[in-house]
Amino acid sequence: MLHIKCPHCGLRSQNEFSYGGDATVKRPELNKDVSDKDWDNFVYLRKSPRGKHLELWQHISGCRQWIKVERDTLTHEIFKTLKASEEA
Amino acid sequence: MSEHFRLDKGGLINRSKKISFKFNGKKYFGYEGDTLASALIANGVHLVGRSFKYHRPRGFFGAGVDEPYAIVQMNRNNEVDPNVRATEQELFEGLEAKSVNCWPNVDFDIGAINNFLGKFFPAGFYYKTFMWPKSFWYKIYEPIIRKAAGFGAASIKHDKERYEHKYEYCDLLITGSGPSGLASAYAAAQNGAKVILAEDKSRFGGSLLTSEVTIGNQSGQEWAEKIITELKSMPNVVVKNRSQVFGYYDHNMLVMSERISDHLPKSEKYIPKQRLWYIRAKEVIISSGSIERPLVFGNNDIPGVMLSSAAKEYLKIYGVLVGKKPLVFTNNDSGYETAIEFKKNGIDPIILDTRKDPNSEIIKEAKDLNINIKLSYVVVAAKGYKKVNSADIAKISEDKKKY
Amino acid sequence: MQKYSVFSLIKNAFKDHKDWEVAWKDPTPKTEYDVIIIGGGGHGLATAYYLAKEHNITKVAIIEKGWIGGGNVGRNTTIIRSNYMHDENGLFSEFGMNLWRNMSQDLNFNVMFSPRGIINLAHSDAQMNVYSRRGNSMRLNGIDAVLLNRDEVREIIPMADFSENVRFPIFGGLMQPSAGTARHDAVAWGYARQADSMGVDIIQNCEVTGFDVSNGKILGIRTSKGEIKAKKIGLCVAGSTNILAEKLNMTLPIETHLLQACVSEPIKPILDNVVTFGAGHFYCSQSDKGEMVMGGDLDGYNSYAQRGNLPTLQHVLTEGIAMFPFLSKLKMLRTWGGIMDMSMDGSPIIDKTHIEGLYLNCGWCYGGFKATPASGWTFAHTIAQDRPHELNAGYSLNRFNTGHLIDEKGLGTKTWIS
Ligand SMILES: Cc1cc2nc3c(=O)[nH]c(=O)nc-3n(C[C@H](O)[C@H](O)[C@H](O)COP(=O)(O)OP(=O)(O)OC[C@H]3O[C@@H](n4cnc5c(N)ncnc54)[C@H](O)[C@@H]3O)c2cc1C
Ligand SMILES: [Zn+2]
Numbered sequence: 001m002l003h004i005k006c007p008h009c010g011l012r013s014q015n016e017f018s019y020g021g022d023a024t025v026k027r028p029e030l031n032k033d034v035s036d037k038d039w040d041n042f043v044y045l046r047k048s049p050r051g052k053h054l055e056l057w058q059h060i061s062g063c064r065q066w067i068k069v070e071r072d073t074l075t076h077e078i079f080k081t082l083k084a085s086e087e088a
Numbered sequence: 089m090s091e092h093f094r095l096d097k098g099g100l101i102n103r104s105k106k107i108s109f110k111f112n113g114k115k116y117f118g119y120e121g122d123t124l125a126s127a128l129i130a131n132g133v134h135l136v137g138r139s140f141k142y143h144r145p146r147g148f149f150g151a152g153v154d155e156p157y158a159i160v161q162m163n164r165n166n167e168v169d170p171n172v173r174a175t176e177q178e179l180f181e182g183l184e185a186k187s188v189n190c191w192p193n194v195d196f197d198i199g200a201i202n203n204f205l206g207k208f209f210p211a212g213f214y215y216k217t218f219m220w221p222k223s224f225w226y227k228i229y230e231p232i233i234r235k236a237a238g239f240g241a242a243s244i245k246h247d248k249e250r251y252e253h254k255y256e257y258c259d260l261l262i263t264g265s266g267p268s269g270l271a272s273a274y275a276a277a278q279n280g281a282k283v284i285l286a287e288d289k290s291r292f293g294g295s296l297l298t299s300e301v302t303i304g305n306q307s308g309q310e311w312a313e314k315i316i317t318e319l320k321s322m323p324n325v326v327v328k329n330r331s332q333v334f335g336y337y338d339h340n341m342l343v344m345s346e347r348i349s350d351h352l353p354k355s356e357k358y359i360p361k362q363r364l365w366y367i368r369a370k371e372v373i374i375s376s377g378s379i380e381r382p383l384v385f386g387n388n389d390i391p392g393v394m395l396s397s398a399a400k401e402y403l404k405i406y407g408v409l410v411g412k413k414p415l416v417f418t419n420n421d422s423g424y425e426t427a428i429e430f431k432k433n434g435i436d437p438i439i440l441d442t443r444k445d446p447n448s449e450i451i452k453e454a455k456d457l458n459i460n461i462k463l464s465y466v467v468v469a470a471k472g473y474k475k476v477n478s479a480d481i482a483k484i485s486e487d488k489k490k491y
Numbered sequence: 492m493q494k495y496s497v498f499s500l501i502k503n504a505f506k507d508h509k510d511w512e513v514a515w516k517d518p519t520p521k522t523e524y525d526v527i528i529i530g531g532g533g534h535g536l537a538t539a540y541y542l543a544k545e546h547n548i549t550k551v552a553i554i555e556k557g558w559i560g561g562g563n564v565g566r567n568t569t570i571i572r573s574n575y576m577h578d579e580n581g582l583f584s585e586f587g588m589n590l591w592r593n594m595s596q597d598l599n600f601n602v603m604f605s606p607r608g609i610i611n612l613a614h615s616d617a618q619m620n621v622y623s624r625r626g627n628s629m630r631l632n633g634i635d636a637v638l639l640n641r642d643e644v645r646e647i648i649p650m651a652d653f654s655e656n657v658r659f660p661i662f663g664g665l666m667q668p669s670a671g672t673a674r675h676d677a678v679a680w681g682y683a684r685q686a687d688s689m690g691v692d693i694i695q696n697c698e699v700t701g702f703d704v705s706n707g708k709i710l711g712i713r714t715s716k717g718e719i720k721a722k723k724i725g726l727c728v729a730g731s732t733n734i735l736a737e738k739l740n741m742t743l744p745i746e747t748h749l750l751q752a753c754v755s756e757p758i759k760p761i762l763d764n765v766v767t768f769g770a771g772h773f774y775c776s777q778s779d780k781g782e783m784v785m786g787g788d789l790d791g792y793n794s795y796a797q798r799g800n801l802p803t804l805q806h807v808l809t810e811g812i813a814m815f816p817f818l819s820k821l822k823m824l825r826t827w828g829g830i831m832d833m834s835m836d837g838s839p840i841i842d843k844t845h846i847e848g849l850y851l852n853c854g855w856c857y858g859g860f861k862a863t864p865a866s867g868w869t870f871a872h873t874i875a876q877d878r879p880h881e882l883n884a885g886y887s888l889n890r891f892n893t894g895h896l897i898d899e900k901g902l903g904t905k906t907w908i909s
Contacts, residue, residue, distance in 0.1 A: 001337055001338060001339065001341040001366075001368075001800060001801045001802055002338055002339050002800070003339040003340075003341075003368070013368070014800075014802060015802050019791050019792040021746075021793075022746075022793075036892055036893075037892065040891055040892040041742075043835075043891075044744040044835045044891040045742040045743065045744055045891075046733075046742070046743075046744070046745065046746050047733065047737065047742055048733040048745065048746045048747045048793055049733070049737070050733070050734055050747070050795040053793055055792065055793070071792075073747070073793045073794055073795050073796075074794075074795045074796060075796070076338045076339070076794070076796060076800075078339075140757075140780075167820075168820075169820065170756070170758050170820070170821070171756040171757075171758070171821075171822060207504045207507075208500060208501060208504045210504075210508050213500060214601055214603065215495070215600055215601045215602075215603075215674075215677050215680070215681075216495035216496070216499065216500055216600075216601065217495065217496060217497045217500050217601065218497075218601050219495070219496070219595045219596055219599070219601050220496065220497075220596075222595075222596055225595065225601075225604075226606070230603070230605060233603075233779055234605075234760055234779055235760060237757060237759065237760050237777070237778070237779055237780055237781035238757045238758045238759040238760060238780070238781025239756065239757050239758065239759075239781065240756075240758055240759070241758060241759040241761075242758040242759070242761055242817060242820060242821060243817060243820070244649060244650035244761060244817050245817060246652070246654070246816040246817065247816055247817055247818075247819040247820045249819070249820070251819065335801065337800055337801040338800055341801060343801065366801075
């Protein structure tokens with residue numbers, strides 16, 4: 001069971017969190033002409049690397065904030081955690 | 089039936105408390121502190137089951153969690169418990185168990201015909217046959233193969249037992265209470281660390297209970313008792329027996345299953361059956377010792393062929409002889425400890441050692457005790473069917489190419 | 492090739508089983524092939540077999556980084572079914588069911604196909620409605636489906652929880668009687684043996700590390716055993732798809748996740764069918780050895796670890812006990828995990844790519860074992876003819892872009908729902 005350090009609450013067990021996927025995909029800007037390809041990229045296409053992965057988690061049974069976690073998808077080592085607003 | 093294989097003294101069992109139990113419908117006696125295995129061996133029972141495919145007779149091979157053969161069906165609190173290892177099940181008054189995977193009974197098992205047809209059933213034989221005619225697979229072959237499945241029988245009734253869950257955090261989790269586990273626990277606890285010490289067996293001490301060692305001026309067993317008593321009195325230490333750590337998950341999360349009432353007879357008062365611990369440990373010491381590795385020779389699965397460390401454990405902990413004419417086959421010094429233990433209890437063992445010219449203190453001790461030692465010898469095959477009765481042995485030739 | 496039968500078994504028994512031929516050889520790679528299949532799982536092996544058998548293309552190599560059967564084909568819980576609602580999935584899977592029914596004879600290798608039936612339990616009126624709709628769609632596509640009421644389910648699986656006041660009462664279920672299981676290793680070995688006998692090179696312990704692409708055309712691969720040229724290359728690497736896609740500068744609608752399964756100690760036969768819980772993610776069957784085979788949901792976050800974590804396992808087994816309360820008495824014997832190629836709509840991709848001569852087979856999610864023969868058959872067709880067969884035309888790579896998703900259950904990677 002992973003041990004994730006919420007930037008707001010501290011070190012907590014994985015079962016307090018819910019996973020939100022790749023944090024590097026960028027939503028196309030609003031009120032602009034967005035091509036199908038851009039939407040496709042954002043909604044469906046994922047690199048899913050083996051190794052370092054910046055991802056979103058929500059501290060659902062805690063402060064309920066979204067956070068960013070940099071984790072190794074092979075070893076599950078967590079390198080750092082950030083607030084959702086912070087850049088990696 | 090009397091206990092022909094129980095020594096008059098010795099062992100860690102409570103001889104003042106006799107316990108009756110049933111195996112395959114027959115009544116036997118043992119003592120408090122026995123396992124089902126040690127009590128059966130004390131009564132001379134070695135045939136306890138049948139193997140999976142060839143239905144070969146099965147006895148006891150080990151003395152604990154590593155037991156591959158002695159798997160029985162338990163009946164407790166009017167509920168069945170399938171696939172219980174007799175070597176792990178502690179004896180309680182009124183325990184009932186029976187053999188599995190045999191019909192009509194363990195002594196005369198129809199399925200054993202497979203053993204004599206084994207030549208036609210090599211590993212994976214079913215991939216090569218049962219394909220013709222096609223409809224036979226669905227109507228005849230497959231149903232027969234599926235019917236032969238399984239060891240114990242499970243009940244489809246709702247399980248009425250209670251199981252508890254518990255979360256715990258510690259600085260140090262130690263798995264196994266042998267000398268290294270105890271010493272580590274003690275050192276860490278004295279430095280103020282929050283320690284959990286887990287022991288799978290009912291008794292603490294691990295190999296200290298079966299080895300002739302001294303620590304300081306105490307016997308290993310006395311030392312273990314002293315340390316455990318002290319650890320139990322420390323507020324920063326949790327000491328658990330009958331507790332098996334069985335999973336090591338990410339970020340140092342370990343799971344431990346504590347058997348709370350599996351060793352007790354039916355009780356009116358509410359006691360959970362087992363408790364599952366989720367332990368988040370900062371550090372972990374795996375001090376679970378070792379399991380002896382079996383040697384390879386023909387028919388090394390016959391009842392009565394067992395690990396020499398197990399034979400020693402039955403002697404030292406339960407005061408039980410696994411046999412009265414033991415042959416100890418070894419390739420290292422540990423077999424000598426078992427042989428010496430037999431000798432001390434008035435039994436004459438023979439040692440076969442694969443080594444040509446071994447030399448150590450314990451070998452000298454064995455020689456001084458006049459134990460019959462055959463060097464450069466191996467067991468080629470064990471003989472017997474439901475119980476071992478002899479062995480073919482041979483001397484290793486100089487070039488090791490033939491024997 | 493030596494034929495397997497009861498007679499060959501007896502004949503060889505008298506020679507102490509010393510005269511069996513090796514089931515497949517261990518060749519050194521040639522410098523060039525007509526087709527290279529990357530990945531010696533079920534799909535790769537089946538593709539090579541059907542390339543040889545149906546299209547007469549035998550200058551083929553399968554490149555496997557470990558050993559054949561070491562991936563998900565040897566890690567799955569062997570459920571075979573075609574109980575789908577959408578036409579694409581239903582027709583594709585039912586085509587596969589026919590291949591399963593004849594597989595042992597076709598491969599001369601008993602894969603122990605066991606059509607014991609699968610029951611999906613329903614726990615509400617709404618779920619019963621969903622199942623009757625799905626069952627009707629199945630029947631329109633010629634797939635057998637039976638809607639069972641509570642009493643009918645109780646007759647088949649009396650060990651399920653039919654007591655009063657339970658959290659998830661059983662209302663009934665949808666059954667596909669012809670669904671079932673097969674021996675997974677045997678499927679890999681059976682395909683390997685036949686492919687080998689028709690001239691396919693099975694090259695194990697050989698990892699593909701890169702590609703040779705020039706002017707939008709594939710020319711060959713780089714491997715741990717050197718470079719190999721090929722006219723066409725098919726990717727069948729399941730959970731490793733994203734790793735190779737990266738080397739091709741492709742980003743796919745696939746995430747790699749971990750799925751666990753476990754078995755209990757063997758018990759005497761108690762459960763005849765495959766049963767899935769309708770109020771969560773748990774399913775169970777009993778193996779021919781007597782083990783209860785159990786599985787459920789993904790670990791829930793991208794993973795290449797090929798070993799599972801505790802919370803999901805615990806969650807899955809809790810659901811299992813809700814469905815079959817007797818399970819709590821059993822001891823768990825083994826747990827394991829496999830890395831899964833999860834597509835975004837839950838359906839697979841069998842298609843050409845923008846690189847000429849490069850073909851893609853991935854996105855199998857929870858259910859690629861059952862698809863092994865149909866996937867191999869249609870992928871072989873796609874490679875040989877350079878266009879998809881009508882059975883896999885819907886499984887296109889660009890359907891995400893065009894909006895033609897096949898969202899059978901809307902599961903996919905479940906990224907946003909857990
Ligand atoms: C726990 C579990 C339970 C499942 N249960 C079911 C079920 O009940 N029913 C069902 O239908 N499906 C089930 N599945 C899914 C099914 O097993 C897979 O979808 C299917 O096996 C994938 O296809 P494959 O057999 O070709 O994959 P694999 O056997 O994984 O084959 C891929 C191969 O590619 C090789 N490879 C990877 N990278 C390289 C490289 N760079 N170079 C060379 N070789 C490479 C791998 O070593 C591997 O052998 C389950 C999966 C899991 C993990
Ligand atoms: Zn928080």
